[in-house]
Amino acid sequence: xxxxxxxxxxxxxxxxxxxxxxxxxxxxxxxxxxxxxxxxxxxxxxxxxxxxxxxxxxxxxxxxxxxxxxxxxxxxxxxxxxxxxxxxxxxxxxxxxxxxxxxxxxxxxxxxxxxxxxxxxxxxxxxxxxxxxxxxxxxxxxxxxxxxxxxxxxxxxxxxxxxxxxxxxxxxxxxxxxxxxxxxxxxxxxxxxxxxxxxxxxxxxxxxxxxxxxxxxxxxxxxxxxxxxxxxxxxxxxxxxxxxxxxxxxxxxxxxxxxxxxxxxxxxxxxxxxxxxxxxxxxxxxxxxxxxxxxxxxxxxxxxxxxxxxxxxxxxxxxxxxxxxxxxxxxxxxxxxxxxxxxxxxxxxxxxxxxxxxxxxxxxxxxxxxxxxxxxxxxxxxxxxxxxxxxxxxxxxxxxxxxxxxxxxxxxxxxxxxxxxxxxxxxxxxxxxxxxxxxxxxxxxxxxxxxxxxxxxxxxxxxxxxxxxxxxxxxxxxxxxxxxxxxxxxxxxxxx
RNA sequence: GGGCCGUUAGCUCAGUUGGCAGAGCACCGGACUUUUAAUCCGGGUGUCGAAGGUUCGAAUCCUUCACGGCUCACCA
Numbered sequence: 001x002x003x004x005x006x007x008x009x010x011x012x013x014x015x016x017x018x019x020x021x022x023x024x025x026x027x028x029x030x031x032x033x034x035x036x037x038x039x040x041x042x043x044x045x046x047x048x049x050x051x052x053x054x055x056x057x058x059x060x061x062x063x064x065x066x067x068x069x070x071x072x073x074x075x076x077x078x079x080x081x082x083x084x085x086x087x088x089x090x091x092x093x094x095x096x097x098x099x100x101x102x103x104x105x106x107x108x109x110x111x112x113x114x115x116x117x118x119x120x121x122x123x124x125x126x127x128x129x130x131x132x133x134x135x136x137x138x139x140x141x142x143x144x145x146x147x148x149x150x151x152x153x154x155x156x157x158x159x160x161x162x163x164x165x166x167x168x169x170x171x172x173x174x175x176x177x178x179x180x181x182x183x184x185x186x187x188x189x190x191x192x193x194x195x196x197x198x199x200x201x202x203x204x205x206x207x208x209x210x211x212x213x214x215x216x217x218x219x220x221x222x223x224x225x226x227x228x229x230x231x232x233x234x235x236x237x238x239x240x241x242x243x244x245x246x247x248x249x250x251x252x253x254x255x256x257x258x259x260x261x262x263x264x265x266x267x268x269x270x271x272x273x274x275x276x277x278x279x280x281x282x283x284x285x286x287x288x289x290x291x292x293x294x295x296x297x298x299x300x301x302x303x304x305x306x307x308x309x310x311x312x313x314x315x316x317x318x319x320x321x322x323x324x325x326x327x328x329x330x331x332x333x334x335x336x337x338x339x340x341x342x343x344x345x346x347x348x349x350x351x352x353x354x355x356x357x358x359x360x361x362x363x364x365x366x367x368x369x370x371x372x373x374x375x376x377x378x379x380x381x382x383x384x385x386x387x388x389x390x391x392x393x394x395x396x397x398x399x400x401x402x403x404x405x406x407x408x409x410x411x412x413x414x415x416x417x418x419x420x421x422x423x424x425x426x427x428x429x430x431x432x433x434x435x436x437x438x439x440x441x442x443x444x445x446x447x448x449x450x451x452x453x454x455x456x457x458x459x460x461x462x463x464x465x466x467x468x469x470x471x472x473x474x475x476x477x478x479x480x481x482x483x484x485x486x487x488x489x490x491x492x493x494x495x496x
Numbered sequence: 497g498g499g500c501c502g503u504u505a506g507c508u509c510a511g512u513u514g515g516c517a518g519a520g521c522a523c524c525g526g527a528c529u530u531u532u533a534a535u536c537c538g539g540g541u542g543u544c545g546a547a548g549g550u551u552c553g554a555a556u557c558c559u560u561c562a563c564g565g566c567u568c569a570c571c572a
Binding site: 009010068069072074091092106107121122124126140142146149150151152154156165207210254255257258259260365413489490 | 497506508520521522524527528530531534541542562563564569570572
């Protein structure tokens with residue numbers, strides 16, 4: 001199969017590889033001792049002035065990304081992922097045969113070089129090559145140097161090529177890496193410990209979503225990929241951990257869009273003796289810190305919308321926001337038919353089994369959430385859609401829950417956790433009723449979780465942050481695929 | 497799932513009314529000892545996403561399919 005899709009360029013490279021082999025050269029070396037990374041060279045030799053020789057040799061390596069031939073003296077640019085540097089090669093330094101061989105290497109090949117660092121007359125820090133070695137032969141041509149790789153499908157499927165030729169992609173992922181590290185550092189500084197809980201769960205819980213189902217052969221049973229780590233993390237709180245977090249993947253078997261990938265990265269953090277107000281403070285502080293550290297300032301722009309993260313985030317209850325932003329008066333005192341007709345007026349879809357809480361939430365999402373730009377905490381969600389949160393003392397229809405909305409998107413979600421096992425049992429039973437009525441996203445009944453609650457969960461605040469969406473916000477990325485190295489795509493056909 | 501758009505050389509893209517498949521970069525050959533999108537001379541390397549159909553003739557028109565993008569629906 002492989003030979004069939006060989007084009008001329010790939011054939012040429014394979015021929016070169018065979019010629020190397022025939023000459024006794026191994027084109028896939030096992031190691032190379034560097035004295036410096038390219039970034040280190042740039043730092044250390046920054047003081048070398050235009051036209052000046054440093055008098056010092058370095059050993060470094062990288063991928064050939066450009067070549068400029070000038071007869072008996074030429075230039076090659078190599079890139080090691082940290083930075084790029086120009087190589088200067090002359091017949092005088094290398095001799096005719098070696099000079100020709102080094103120039104004959106292809107763009108994409110990975111080489112090691114030794115030589116003196118100097119700065120050219122044009123001011124470019126360079127290495128005057130004395131010795132070189134092929135480390136890895138590249139058998140496929142890279143995309144064009146000027147336009148890079150544009151085709152989105154190729155960029156997502158072959159992210160390795162995207163990363164080689166499109167430098168801005170690396171910047172986005174550098175920020176993603178920094179966000180994740182920043183969160184871990186922040187939480188560690190605040191006394192949280194990072195834990196791992198099961199991704200393969202016999203009962204998928206902690207969120208309202210359809211799970212992926214797989215099968216355990218030895219146990220002869222269905223098993224689920226987790227939709228959230230929540231119930232296991234709260235079991236750990238029962239076990240006596242005071243502050244825990246998990247920053248890892250969850251999986252939801254739902255539609256794929258610019259905001260949804262079937263597997264996504266989520267932070268969940270739980271703090272004992274805290275409630276949702278404490279989690280609100282933590283969320284705001286964390287996000288402001290990430291903006292400062294990673295974007296460099298608290299004013300940023302997302303898809304043309306200017307956001308000022310330096311101001312205190314706004315706070316509104318869901319019901320108030322429907323009045324203030326949505327322009328409709330809604331309350332749980334209205335009867336269900338009144339809410340249904342209100343939904344109809346506003347072109348909000350209502351399912352048969354939907355109660356007041358669901359309809360109000362749908363109205364909120366349509367009339368309010370989509371229109372919120374500046375960071376806004378929305379407080380006090382309907383109990384009906386939130387089976388794991390503590391009841392609100394002022395209104396039995398509500399729970400102590402908030403979401404942080406930025407540019408119409410949910411960035412964080414938190415509650416005062418429901419700790420009363422008797423009420424949790426009733427809430428689970430309601431979910432089972434919904435599931436029996438055909439709601440595939442209703443939550444599962446988890447008897448062991450109730451047992452854990454019966455031993456006693458301290459008052460606990462819980463927080464979830466969607467990392468991919470947060471990174472989108474901080475990197476001004478329009479699609480979740482731009483912040484996930486390998487986003488989910490349909491398999492390529494004609495493969496295998 | 498619906499709608500719209502796209503798929504042509506390794507990459508980025510043109511391709512007129514249906515009439516021999518094009519450019520730039522990359523690549524190959526040649527010139528050039530400080531260039532940096534190097535330059536100059538010569539060379540087009542292709543299953544026009546796939547399969548059918550219409551036609552003397554299809555990259556171009558029609559049908560179906562695949563993959564992707566945007567969007568609506570769905571969904572935390």
